[in-house]
Amino acid sequence: MPDTLKDRSEIDSQYKWDLTRLYKDDAAWEQELAGLNRQVQTVAAFAGRLKEAKTIREYLDASVTLSRTLSNLYCYASMRRSEDTRAEAAQSMYARISAAYAGTVASLSFAEPEILALPEETLREIQKDDCLQEYRFVLENLVRQKPHTLSAPEEKLLASLSEVMGAPADIADSLQDADLTFDSVEDSAGEAHEVTGSNYILLQTSSDRTLRENSFRSFYKTYRNHINTFAATYAGAVKAATAEAAARHYESSRAMSMAGENIPAEVYDNLVASVRAHLPLMYRYVKLRKRLLGIQELHYYDVYAPLTGESTARYTYDQAKQMVLDAVAPLGEEYVAEVRRGFAERWVDVYPNKGKSGGAYSTGTYDSEPYIMTNFTGTLDSVSTLAHEMGHSMHSLLSRRTQPAQYADYTLFVAEVASTVNENLMIEQLLKTEQRPDTRLFLLNQYLENFKGTVFRQTMFAEFEREAHAMRERGEALSPAALNQLYGNLVRDYFGSELVMDEEVQLEWARIPHFYRPFYVYKYATGYSTAVALSEGILKEGESARKRYLEFLSMGGSAWPLDELRHAGVDLTTPAPVNAALEKFGRLLDDAEACADQLGK
Numbered sequence: 001m002p003d004t005l006k007d008r009s010e011i012d013s014q015y016k017w018d019l020t021r022l023y024k025d026d027a028a029w030e031q032e033l034a035g036l037n038r039q040v041q042t043v044a045a046f047a048g049r050l051k052e053a054k055t056i057r058e059y060l061d062a063s064v065t066l067s068r069t070l071s072n073l074y075c076y077a078s079m080r081r082s083e084d085t086r087a088e089a090a091q092s093m094y095a096r097i098s099a100a101y102a103g104t105v106a107s108l109s110f111a112e113p114e115i116l117a118l119p120e121e122t123l124r125e126i127q128k129d130d131c132l133q134e135y136r137f138v139l140e141n142l143v144r145q146k147p148h149t150l151s152a153p154e155e156k157l158l159a160s161l162s163e164v165m166g167a168p169a170d171i172a173d174s175l176q177d178a179d180l181t182f183d184s185v186e187d188s189a190g191e192a193h194e195v196t197g198s199n200y201i202l203l204q205t206s207s208d209r210t211l212r213e214n215s216f217r218s219f220y221k222t223y224r225n226h227i228n229t230f231a232a233t234y235a236g237a238v239k240a241a242t243a244e245a246a247a248r249h250y251e252s253s254r255a256m257s258m259a260g261e262n263i264p265a266e267v268y269d270n271l272v273a274s275v276r277a278h279l280p281l282m283y284r285y286v287k288l289r290k291r292l293l294g295i296q297e298l299h300y301y302d303v304y305a306p307l308t309g310e311s312t313a314r315y316t317y318d319q320a321k322q323m324v325l326d327a328v329a330p331l332g333e334e335y336v337a338e339v340r341r342g343f344a345e346r347w348v349d350v351y352p353n354k355g356k357s358g359g360a361y362s363t364g365t366y367d368s369e370p371y372i373m374t375n376f377t378g379t380l381d382s383v384s385t386l387a388h389e390m391g392h393s394m395h396s397l398l399s400r401r402t403q404p405a406q407y408a409d410y411t412l413f414v415a416e417v418a419s420t421v422n423e424n425l426m427i428e429q430l431l432k433t434e435q436r437p438d439t440r441l442f443l444l445n446q447y448l449e450n451f452k453g454t455v456f457r458q459t460m461f462a463e464f465e466r467e468a469h470a471m472r473e474r475g476e477a478l479s480p481a482a483l484n485q486l487y488g489n490l491v492r493d494y495f496g497s498e499l500v501m502d503e504e505v506q507l508e509w510a511r512i513p514h515f516y517r518p519f520y521v522y523k524y525a526t527g528y529s530t531a532v533a534l535s536e537g538i539l540k541e542g543e544s545a546r547k548r549y550l551e552f553l554s555m556g557g558s559a560w561p562l563d564e565l566r567h568a569g570v571d572l573t574t575p576a577p578v579n580a581a582l583e584k585f586g587r588l589l590d591d592a593e594a595c596a597d598q599l600g601k
Contacts, residue, residue: 008084008353015317016083018346022076022368026089029076032069033097039066040104047110051122053129056115060135063108064405070104071365073097079363082373084355109159112142116149137558138406141262148248148259158247165244168236169516175229176511182222185214195219197511204304209295216301220504223511227480230510234468235478241518242472253469257519261413262560267572268462268522274578275459275525276493281586282456283496285448288593290498292601298498300491300505308442314378317350324387327426330538332546338397339390347393348372348386360385362392362419366405370396380446384423391422399556407558413523414561418553420531421538423450428539441595444588451585454528455578460494462522464509469518483509529581530570536584537569545569 008016023029043066046059077093084090118126123146126132127139150158182195188210195203195218203215223230241253250256258265290298292307315323321343325336342348352375364370370393376382395418400408427447434440464487471486472478488506491499514521537545552568562572570577 005352005354008356011351011353014346015348015350016346017079017349017371017373019076019079019371021345022072022365026080026093029073029093033073033100036069036073036100036104039069040107042066044107044110047114050111050114051118053126053131056126057131057135059111060132060138060406063111066104068366068405070097070101072367074101075363075365075368075371079349079371079373082357083349084353085357086355112145113149113152113155115142116146117152120146134404135406144262145259148250148256150248154247158244165240168233168240169513172230172233172237172516173513175226175233176513180222180226183218185211185218187211187214201304204301205306207306207309209302209305212301212305213299216299216502216504220507223507224504227484227507227510231478231480231483234483234510234515235472237516237518238469238472238478242469252473254466254519261411263413263562264573267526267562268466268519270572270575271459271522271525271529271578272463272466274575274582275456278579278582278585279494279496281582281589282452282494283498284589284593285452285585286495286498288589288596292596294601297500299500299502300508301502303495303499307445308438313380315380315383316378317376320376320378320383320386323383323426323429324390324422327387327429328390328422330425330542330546331550335394335550338394342370342372342390342393345369348374350374350376352377360389362389362396364393364396364400366400366408370394384426387422387426388419391419394418394422395553398550398553402554403556403558407556409557410555410564411557411561412520414527414530414564416524416527417531417534417565420528421535421549424531424535425538428535437595437598441592441599444592444595447588448585448592450528451581451588455525455581455585456494458521458524460490461512461514462519462525463490465515465519465521468515526572526578529578530565530568530572532581532584533570533577534568536580 023032039062043059043062046055046062049055050059074097077090077097080090081087081094115123123143127136127143132139149155176197180197184192184194186192187206187208193203193211193215195215200215200219204212206212238253241256245251245253245256248256250259254268255265258268286298286303289302289305289307293302293305295302325339328339329336347370349372356375357373358375360372360374362370362372372386372389372393374382374385374389376386392415395410395415399410427443431440431443431447434443467486468478468483471482476482484506487509488501491505491508492501509515534545534549538549548568552564555564555567559567565572572578
């Protein structure tokens with residue numbers, strides 16, 4: 001493990017991903033980019049001809065081939081840029097393929113409206129034609145959108161307004177990222193600390209309560225001073241979504257957002273109802289947090305505070321790889337062998353280096369192996385991140401290996417399931433072998449915090465969105481006072497009487513960027529609940545649950561996401577999976593309380 005941040009050239013190649021499996025070198029990438037325009041022109045030449053099954057099949061084949069080329073070009077350039085964001089050559093590659101991608105989308109925008117403009121009887125006949133059998137689900141999904149697809153001039157008008165309709169989010173981003181300034185604050189020792197949008201949560205995880213409170217007050221003082229602007233930007237985003245939904249003949253903006261993945265409203269509503277029914281468990285966790293922190297009053301600036309101190313355990317990358325392999329052993333020998341192959345064949349870009357992008361992600365294309373970018377530092381969190389990203393990569397690998405290119409990509413609704421299953425299997429493996437109450441409490445708190453942040457908190461956000469959009473659709477004003485009251489009441493409901501409700505708490509909605517991407521946050525909660533149900537099933541049932549799960553990972557986008565999850569054994573149209581996940585939260589809470597008792601806390 002490097003002790004200091006090195007230049008990329010100083011890092012041993014065994015710890016860097018092997019991109020030659022995608023392109024031999026940058027020159028090979030340039031050569032394929034040079035031929036891209038010919039491919040685009042070939043596909044664009046189908047404009048005005050999509051009137052019969054044979055031609056539509058030819059168009060779909062050509063567009064899939066083009067998509068694969070675009071994906072390869074974009075993925076490679078993106079990864080090269082991630083290696084060192086300062087490198088001009090990589091920046092140029094990324095800029096050029098991004099522009100080419102946008103131009104291609106515009107050039108091919110004729111296809112869907114042209115097909116959907118055909119008479120319904122003709123569309124039905126085309127769907128049944130044997131020559132389109134390999135694209136039947138693609139066409140089914142397309143035709144499903146026909147009632148909500150406007151005339152060509154109307155679609156063109158809506159498309160031309162997309163920048164305008166996205167302006168509220170852009171304004172909010174600029175305000176938060178560029179214009180907001182915060183008063184510096186002092187910690188308990190009198191040392192000064194700068195407060196910024198990017199370091200605020202880090203300050204809130206400090207063990208210094210004075211620093212947490214002072215940064216909390218400073219942060220929301222600035223938001224209070226701009227709350228009228230934030231209310232205007234958010235109201236603008238809601239108005240844009242509700243206006244488009246009305247234009248497209250959806251009953252609500254929520255229905256429009258969920259229609260893309262064919263998710264019924266009951267999934268959303270069941271989630272909220274189940275979480276609300278289990279809020280007493282959240283209240284117990286809040287009470288345990290107060291107890292372990294040893295404070296008389298729990299404030300909102302205490303909800304991220306570390307309960308057990310930072311773990312001093314550090315792991316080498318070789319140890320981390322073995323921990324991941326041990327964690328995924330319940331998924332079977334073939335799964336483990338593929339993970340081991342991924343490590344051996346350099347799917348992973350391991351260590352941070354000067355200029356490297358922060359964070360972690362999994363990527364790759366239909367024509368490549370998966371790739372993982374991470375910034376491994378030896379902490380348990382780094383190990384968990386490696387397991388998480390390997391879950392994404394294995395989902396992609398199995399989907400691409402099993403499905404044709406048009407069905408290889410899975411939807412966002414299921415995207416976090418495999419990664420979270422891997423994370424859960426890892427923490428379960430660690431808990432299985434750890435009996436020391438202090439270390440066990442550290443692990444349990446991580447698990448409980450994942451639940452709090454991903455199930456309880458994201459569901460609270462989902463309630464806020466549902467009501468805010470409904471208010472607009474009822475003709476009510478989304479004023480600062482109305483939004484503050486709505487959010488404040490939800491925090492009271494979700495955290496209970498143990499939390500002291502400081503005035504600043506009701507302003508938090510203004511800093512949540514996900515609200516500008518309507519009805520997305522609920523997927524975090526359903527995805528996490530699904531992963532808990534699946535990992536529990538794999539550990540308890542064994543082979544039958546494992547078989548269903550691996551088949552689910554192989555389905556890609558070949559079926560509706562709810563049908564794929566049913567195949568895995570989880571039916572989100574019922575409350576059962578979320579209820580089961582929350583019952584698991586209760587068992588973890590029992591364990592954490594027992595550890596606290598053993599430690600005399």
